[in-house]
Amino acid sequence: MFLSxxxxxxxxxxxxxxxxxxxxxxxxxxxxxxxxxxxxxxxxLSNVLQHxxxxxxxxxxxxxxxxxxxxxxxxxxxxxxxxxxxxxLNVETVNDxxxxxxxxxNEVLELLNTVVFEPNFENGSFVPSIVEREKxxxxxxxxxxxxxxxxxxxxxxTQIIRPNHPASISANGTIETxxxxxxxxxxKAYEKMISEDKVDIYVxxxxxVEAVQKKLTEALSFKDRTxxxxxxxxxxxxxxxxxxxxQQEMKQGKLHIGFSTPVTFGDEDFPKMxxxxxxxxxxxxSKLFMNxxxxxxxxxxxxxxxxxxxxxxxxxxxxxxANEKKATDVIFEQLEAIKKGEISDLELTQxxxxxxxxxxxxxDLARGQIDIYDQYKDLDEQFSVDLWKERWExxxxxxxxxxxxxxQLEAVYFLSxxxx
Amino acid sequence: MQTIEFKxxxxxxxxxxxxxxxxxxxLPKKGFSKTFVTFxxxxxxxxxxxxxxxxxxxxxxxxxxxxxxxxxxxxKEDGDVFQQFSxxxxxxxxxxxxxxxAYLFSATDHIYKSTETLLxxxxxxxFTEQTVNKEKGIIGQEITMYDDQPDWRxxxxxIENMYHNHPVKxxxxxxxxxxxxxxxxxxxxxxxxxxxxxxxxxxxxGAINPTEMMAFIEKNQSQKEFPEPTPIERHxxxxxxxxxxxxxxxxxxxxxxxxxxxxxxxxxxxxxxEMLKHELSVQIALECLFGRASNFYTEVYENGLIDETFAYxxxxxxxxxxALIGSDSNQxxxxxxxxxxxxxxxxxxxxxxxxxxxxxxxxxxxxxALNSMEFIANQFTRYKFNEMNLFDAVPVIExxxxxxxxxxxxxxxxxxxxxxxxxxPSSERKE
Numbered sequence: 055m056f057l058s059x060x061x062x063x064x065x066x067x068x069x070x071x072x073x074x075x076x077x078x079x080x081x082x083x084x085x086x087x088x089x090x091x092x093x094x095x096x097x098x099l100s101n102v103l104q105h106x107x108x109x110x111x112x113x114x115x116x117x118x119x120x121x122x123x124x125x126x127x128x129x130x131x132x133x134x135x136x137x138x139x140x141x142x143l144n145v146e147t148v149n150d151x152x153x154x155x156x157x158x159x160n161e162v163l164e165l166l167n168t169v170v171f172e173p174n175f176e177n178g179s180f181v182p183s184i185v186e187r188e189k190x191x192x193x194x195x196x197x198x199x200x201x202x203x204x205x206x207x208x209x210x211x212t213q214i215i216r217p218n219h220p221a222s223i224s225a226n227g228t229i230e231t232x233x234x235x236x237x238x239x240x241x242k243a244y245e246k247m248i249s250e251d252k253v254d255i256y257v258x259x260x261x262x263v264e265a266v267q268k269k270l271t272e273a274l275s276f277k278d279r280t281x282x283x284x285x286x287x288x289x290x291x292x293x294x295x296x297x298x299x300x301q302q303e304m305k306q307g308k309l310h311i312g313f314s315t316p317v318t319f320g321d322e323d324f325p326k327m328x329x330x331x332x333x334x335x336x337x338x339x340s341k342l343f344m345n346x347x348x349x350x351x352x353x354x355x356x357x358x359x360x361x362x363x364x365x366x367x368x369x370x371x372x373x374x375x376a377n378e379k380k381a382t383d384v385i386f387e388q389l390e391a392i393k394k395g396e397i398s399d400l401e402l403t404q405x406x407x408x409x410x411x412x413x414x415x416x417x418d419l420a421r422g423q424i425d426i427y428d429q430y431k432d433l434d435e436q437f438s439v440d441l442w443k444e445r446w447e448x449x450x451x452x453x454x455x456x457x458x459x460x461x462q463l464e465a466v467y468f469l470s471x472x473x474x
Numbered sequence: 475m476q477t478i479e480f481k482x483x484x485x486x487x488x489x490x491x492x493x494x495x496x497x498x499x500x501l502p503k504k505g506f507s508k509t510f511v512t513f514x515x516x517x518x519x520x521x522x523x524x525x526x527x528x529x530x531x532x533x534x535x536x537x538x539x540x541x542x543x544x545x546x547x548x549x550k551e552d553g554d555v556f557q558q559f560s561x562x563x564x565x566x567x568x569x570x571x572x573x574x575x576a577y578l579f580s581a582t583d584h585i586y587k588s589t590e591t592l593l594x595x596x597x598x599x600x601f602t603e604q605t606v607n608k609e610k611g612i613i614g615q616e617i618t619m620y621d622d623q624p625d626w627r628x629x630x631x632x633i634e635n636m637y638h639n640h641p642v643k644x645x646x647x648x649x650x651x652x653x654x655x656x657x658x659x660x661x662x663x664x665x666x667x668x669x670x671x672x673x674x675x676x677x678x679x680g681a682i683n684p685t686e687m688m689a690f691i692e693k694n695q696s697q698k699e700f701p702e703p704t705p706i707e708r709h710x711x712x713x714x715x716x717x718x719x720x721x722x723x724x725x726x727x728x729x730x731x732x733x734x735x736x737x738x739x740x741x742x743x744x745x746x747x748e749m750l751k752h753e754l755s756v757q758i759a760l761e762c763l764f765g766r767a768s769n770f771y772t773e774v775y776e777n778g779l780i781d782e783t784f785a786y787x788x789x790x791x792x793x794x795x796x797a798l799i800g801s802d803s804n805q806x807x808x809x810x811x812x813x814x815x816x817x818x819x820x821x822x823x824x825x826x827x828x829x830x831x832x833x834x835x836x837x838x839x840x841x842x843a844l845n846s847m848e849f850i851a852n853q854f855t856r857y858k859f860n861e862m863n864l865f866d867a868v869p870v871i872e873x874x875x876x877x878x879x880x881x882x883x884x885x886x887x888x889x890x891x892x893x894x895x896x897x898x899p900s901s902e903r904k905e
Contacts, residue, residue, distance in 0.1 A: 074505035075845050076483075113775070117767035121831045125838030148841045187778065194781040194802065200729045201624050303727035303900055306618040339560035348554060351611030354619055372619050400561065407563030407583075414582035415565075418508045420845070 055427055055437060056256070057263065061271055063278035065253040070423060071263050078159065078259030079420040080145040080166065082274075083428065084251040087284035088139040088220045093132065094192075094227025095243035096141045098235055100130035101188035102180055103143075103244075108172030119165075123158050124148045128169065135429070136319070136363035137220040137284040141247060143169065144421075149260055159261070160269075167273040171248070179241040192232050196224065204370065207308040207469040210300065211368070215293045215312040215464040221364040252281035254428060258420040290314075292464070299468045307375035307470035311385065312368055313461045319362035320433050323457065325445040330457035331360040332405030333397055334388060335369060339404045341388040346371060352381045367461060375470040382466065392458035397451045406446045413439055475688055480865045483844060487865070488684040492695050495672025495703045497858070500687055501679040501850060509680030510580045510847035511589055513596050514855045516675075517668035518573040519646040520793070525707040527667045532709045535664060536655040537641075538613070538648015541570040542606075543661050545613060547577065547596060549605050555595045564588040572642050573791050574859065575668075576852065585682060586690055593676075593694050599665045601658040610653055617647050624728045628897045632736040632798055635719040635893040639711040642794045671695065672703035675858060677851040710793055715740050716890035725900040732783075732897040733806035735813040737886035739795030746861040749790070750870055754836070755882030756788045756797065758874065761832045762824055763816055764799055769823060770816045779809045788886075792860065797886050810894045817892070820883060826876045836871050 056068035086092060110116035120126045126147040133140045147162045174181055199205050212222040226232070253276055257266060317323040335342035335358025346356035356371040373381045416422035417439070430437045478487040488500040519541065523534045547568070548555045559566035564581035566588075577596050581588050620626045630645055637643040647653075678687055717738050744752055764770055764786045774780045784801035803809045816823070843849040854864045 072505065076841050077845060112772070114767045114769070114772045117765070118831060121765075121767055121835040123834075123838075124841070125835035127842070146842060148838050187775070190778065191782055194730070194783075197729050198783070198802065203622050304622045306615065306622050337560055338554075338556035338566070343556075344554070347612055351608050352615075354612055354616035372615055374615065374618075400557075404557070404560035408560055408565070411563040411565065411580075411582050415508045415580060418506045418847075 055423065059267065061255070061274070062276045064281045065255070065276040065279070067255045067267065067270060068257070068427065069263055069266060070256075070258045071261060072258065073260045074418070075149070075259060075420050077146050077148055077420070078162075078257070078261065079424065080143075080162075081256040081421075081424050082143045082166075082170070083254045083256075084141045084247050085138045085254075085281070086247070086251050087282055088134050088137050088223055090223050090227050090231050092243070093134070093139050093223060093225055094231035095235055095240060096139055096247065097132040097192045097226040098185065098188050098232060099240060099243055099247070100132045100141050101191055102184055102240065103169060103173065104128070104130045105184055105188060106174040107169050108174055109168045111174050123161060126158070126162055126165075128165070132225045134220065134223070134225040137286065139225060141251075146420075163269050163273045170274065173244060175241075180237045180244070182237045185235065185237045185240055189232050189235055192226055193229050196226050196229055196232070203302070203304055203306070203308055203469060204372070207310045207467060208368070208370070210298070210469070211310040211312050211465065211467040214295070214298055214467060215314075215366070216290070216364065219290065219364075221361070221366060249277060250279050250281065252279075256424040256428070258423055296463060296465045298465060299470070301470060301472045304469075304471045306372045307378055307468060309371045309373055309378065309381055309385075310368065310467045310469075311382075312366060312464040312467070314464050315365050315367060315457070315461050317457065317460070318365045324362060325442070326449050326453040326457050327360055327362070328409060329402065329405050329446060329449045330392070330454045330461075331358055331367065332408060333401045333454055334358045334367075334392060334458075336360070337405070337408050339401065339408075341391065341401075342369065342371075342385065345388055346381060346384050350380070350384055352377050352384065356381075356385070366464070378468055378470075389458060389461065392454060395451060395455045397454055402449070402451065402454070406449075409446055410439065410443050413442060475685070478865075482868070483841075483865065485844070485865070488688060490688055490692075492671065492692060494695055494698075494700050495670065496695060497675045498688065498691055499675070499677045499854065500682065500684040501677075502682055502684050503680050503847065506681050506847075507582045508580055508847065509582070509585045509678065509682050510578065510851055511592060511679075512576050512578040512677045512851040512855060513592050514574050514576040514675050514677070515668050516573065516673050516859045517575050517664070518571050519644060520572050520641040520710075521668065521708055522641050522644070523709040524667060526663045527670070527701070527704065532707070533663075535660055536648065537644050537652035538646070539656055539660060539664055540575055541647045542609065542613060542653055542656050543664055544568050544570045544575050544577075545609050546601055546606065546661060547599065549609075550595065550598070550600050555591065558591050559588060562588045562591070564591075566592075570646055572646065574856065576855070578851070580847070582681075585680075589678070589687075589690065590694060593691070596669070597698060599662065599669075601661045603658050606656060606658045606661065610656075613647060613653055614650050617645075617650055617653075620645070620647065624726050624732060624897050627724060627726065628732045628734055628800070628895060629798070631722065631724055631895040631897070632734040632893065633796065635722055635895050636717045636736050636738040636796055637794070638714055638718040640713045640794050641710075667706060670703055671700055673706060675855050677855055679847045679851050713794070717893040719893060721894045723896040723898050726897050728897060728899050730802045730804060731806040731899065732800065732802050733810050734798050734800035734895050735810050735817075736893045736895065737797040737799075737817065738891045738893070739790060739797070739885045740888075740891065741882075741885035742790065742793055742795045745792065747866065747870065749860055750857070750862040750866060751874065751878060752882045752885070753788070753790045754867065754871055755874060755879045756790070756886060758829060758832050758836060758871075759820065759824055759879050759883040760786050760788055760797060760799070761835065762828045762879075763820055765832065767831070770812070774809065774812055779803055779805055779812065795885070806896050806898075814892055817887060818889075820887060821880065824876065824880055824883065829874075829876055829879055833871050833874060837868055840867050840871075
């Protein structure tokens with residue numbers, strides 16, 4: 055799918071030439087093991103790098119320049135995957151051939167070099183006033199979770215079942231760790247990221263591959279590095295409580311249930327777990343939707359998701375608080391049914407068809423091509439839809455039943471309104 | 475079948491109006507494996523007072539009925555339509571807005587089968603008192619979910635402030651009380667009035683052969699019988715130009731205040747290219763005034779009056795229109811005043827060079843958006859229902875002048891057009 059070349063030790067360039075899109079997409083991903091402190095620093099770093107740079111020291115100048123480049127989209131972001139933290143830079147620009155005038159592409163390449171290697175420094179470090187404001191922005195982002203009850207309930211559940219574990223560490227760090235950042239500590243974090251992180255650079259669009267390879271190699275002068283490998287955290291203990299109820303001023307009840315599975319991303323049983331999740335609650339044909347919503351009218355949404363990197367399965371539903379017990383019972387009944395092997399051929403066919411379709415659809419987006427390849431490239435040398443299709447087709451009812459029997463309850467979390 | 479070419483964009487659109495009145499548009503996309511299909515009726519939450527098909531007197535139906543009808547279309551005598559879509563590997567969905575109800579699916583395989591499922595389930599209503607009552611619990615939870623979302627409450631609070639009579643101020647899903655009144659008979663009345671093919675548009679975009687797809691759709695439609703189309707009579711009360719309420723607030727369990735300044739549009743009677751030009755002009759003006767590159771943004775960002783939630787938007791349909799500008803802010807009043815000042819002194823910042831830059835940005839936005847099948851299908855339909863053409867947007871932007879922008883912006887300018895709505899923390903929280 056992508057043509058990969060090593061630019062330096064630990065730095066890989068992946069290029070894909072295609073006529074599918076009217077734009078060219080770039081993505082640079084810097085990875086390091088996930089800790090709360092690093093996450094906080096890198097979240098603020100991503101904001102500060104997006105604010106300005108050595109060439110455009112004022113944010114408004116920088117934004118005007120991007121607008122002039124036909125609204126080239128450029129943003130940094132902080133995310134996580136498994137036990138790694140990713141700081142990423144995404145850029146999307148219009149392909150010159152659709153414009154009356156050109157040269158946008160070359161300017162964007164130069165800009166990549168500027169935003170990555172020429173930060174807006176004052177006396178060798180980031181500008182204190184900018185750092186302070188962007189710290190505040192990240193703190194607001196962390197606090198805003200409280201206002202979104204679904205996100206808040208999910209956040210609380212992961213804290214309860216996996217405290218001090220990558221599953222519950224936010225890609226933005228915590229309020230305390232963000233507050234502790236200084237311009238000097240942020241500068242150190244930047245230098246460490248540039249010189250020590252594992253780097254993957256992606257480009258997707260319609261262009262001359264060799265020319266882009268050459269230009270990018272010149273524009274992005276990364277040095278050799280030996281990236282740190284994130285350690286897999288294995289010492290997980292059972293949560294202290296398997297039921298937690300909390301209250302806020304709200305009308306709906308948010309029922310979030312966490313389960314664990316020994317199967318994680320890339321394991322041999324991984325495709326079986328994906329099918330299990332589809333039968334259980336991943337789709338509108340799944341048992342949770344058909345029973346919690348359609349049969350019992352208990353909820354507008356009732357679904358499950360498989361967080362493969364952490365070996366966790368979450369069930370989410372929004373219900374009338376008085377129906378808590380009934381909804382919980384119906385959810386557990388669905389899991390029991392799968393354990394007993396009550397799985398129809400139709401459910402298997404539907405789930406396989408949906409998984410294949412999801413993968414194929416995602417590959418119709420440049421961002422999807424980048425993200426899927428980035429995730430799957432370490433599993434198979436030759437990633438393809440057909441390969442995965444084959445793996446899903448091999449999964450049997452017995453496999454799904456076995457997956458269900460390995461699923462263990464971690465905890466039930468219920469967030470609801472204050473009782474009168 | 476007509477073909478419409480957009481040379482600069484390298485796109486060809488195929489069109490046919492079928493004998494039953496249905497507008498069918500097909501846009502083939504090379505290099506994609508996915509196809510996206512929307513089947514949309516020009517019927518939304520604002521269409522609550524109308525003359526039912528075959529009758530002469532207007533009636534008013536319970537609030538939330540268009541959305542309720544959308545939910546109930548998925549249930550048939552032999553089960554749930556989602557099951558059929560899933561079996562064919564198609565992701566199906568639907569949405570109801572103020573002015574439209576859309577049914578859609580995307581898939582990479584069995585496209586004809588899913589297209590047939592889509593056409594048939596939307597054109598074969600099945601409502602019983604029992605299935606209608608069963609849905610009340612589900613939609614009740616959907617309404618409750620939105621009630622708990624402060625950003626949704628902020629949005630609707632601002633709209634409620636602006637409108638005296640227009641039903642745009644009524645929540646799309648209605649209320650627990652209003653949906654309780656809905657009967658199967660109501661659903662049939664609304665269905666028969668608004669789901670006639672002549673009030674609908676089918677848009678197919680993706681990996682398809684346009685000639686074969688058109689023939690397939692035609693054949694499906696020719697096998698069904700529909701009454702002769704009659705014009706739909708919708709009734710709306712007169713709406714004053716000025717806002718209904720200048721300022722209001724709501725207390726919720728939030729960590730930080732939220733504020734919107736709403737600007738009610740005076741010009742809401744346009745259609746076609748005039749409307750397209752007007753809408754794009756107001757959007758460009760807002761981007762000049764409040765965009766990341768603006769003086770306003772720099773100032774409120776540096777003063778800490780806004781955070782990453784700062785946003786601005788302009789919506790325009792026949793009969794109503796409004797701009798909303800706001801953010802989460804610890805000083806919501808100060809921010810609201812700054813926004814109003816900026817609106818009142820807009821001419822100062824709407825300069826020719828800024829407008830030119832934003833025009834380029836907007837052109838880039840459209841070209842990027844044309845990578846998205848969802849954007850093309852949904853927006854094309856919305857534009858078409860207002861007699862505009864999505865693919866005209868780029869040439870129209872190119873031609874816009876500073877005078878166009880200044881003139882269009884007057885529609886939302888003026889003290890009596892402005893309102894402020896805030897969501898405030900209900901009590902001091904401890905961390």
